[in-house]
Amino acid sequence: MAVCMGHRPSPAARSRSRFVVPALAISLGCVLARQRWSPAADSNTHRGAFTEAVSFRRHGHSDAEYPRGPSIFRGESADEMIRWYQPPAREYSRRELIADRLVNFGGVTAALLAAPLLVLVSRAGGDSVVRQAGLCVHGLCMILMFSCSALFHYWAWDGSCQRFLLMLDHIGINSMIAGCYTPVMIHCRCYRLLLFVWACAVVGFVGETMLYIGWKQSVQLDEEVEGGVDVMFHHIRYLAMGWSVVGVWSEVMKYVSTRGKALMRLACNWLLLHFCECK
Secondary structure: OOEOOOOOOOHHHHHHHOOHHHHHHHHHHHHHHHOOOOHHHHOOOHHHHHHHHHHHHHOOHHHHHOOOOOOOOOOOOOOOEEOOOOOOOOOEEHHHHHHHHHHHHHHHHHHHHHHHHHHHHHHHOOOOHHHHHHHHHHHHHHHHHHHHHHHHHHOOOOOOOHHHHHHHHHHHHHHHHHHHHHHHHHHHOOHHHHHHHHHHHHHHHHHHHHHHHHHHHHHHOOOOOOOOHHHHHHHHHHHHHHHHHHHHHHHHHOOOEHHHHHHHHHHHHHHHHHHHHHO
16 A cells, blocks of 8 residues: 555555555545534524524424324325424425435444454554554444434434434534544554544533533523524534644645545545535
8 A cells, every 4th residue: 555655665654554544434434424414504593493492392392293203104205394303494305314314324333343343454454552442442433423313313303302312413423523533643643633632522522411401401490592602612613623633734644545545535525515515
């Protein structure tokens, strides 16, 4: 496997770079499968979406309309629109909801199969225990993200647990971002950046829990709920974690093969195209 420097690497260098591509490939797959707009993205403002959803939850409309949840597999047409997510999110067709379920539960299955395989291949290739541990963390975070996402989207119609599952979904996203960094940063020996990313993730874990507790107390006391703080908390944290690699980009590129660079370009171009289409 040729590295970006343009010459044939030594056996030690090949051993170090061999497992960067699998980690990047799995990370790319997670991004392609998971990246999507929030169900509340069709609202005029995040603040209005949050407060209206809380009001809807207080009156228990979703549970009254669908005590056991709307069926997405039984209906006259796959294009039939269903109220699956809390208002003011738009309704989704059965086809969209089925595709979403296949992606989420398919991702859980693929993650459960790929995570141990990745670690076994790393061990067979003679990687150090630290690098194997990094890939293990990556695999566990991948499983956690897909599992939390699958649970949230499966029960999003149920107002009694929707906010709790949304918290888990955000925790899963935090885990996946940090998990994607872990094997690559260990491989490139960028430990300070890895520490920063995981510090942001821990802040996210604690922050999401506190936001949920505050939301629950507000609902119980029938108080007005503010919807702007949590949105900014998500956006700033995700941007800081995702773009922090720019500071060590030149160092990372020394260890990434031509195939790995191609995967990175593919992921960036796909995300840009996706955002343009959504807007």
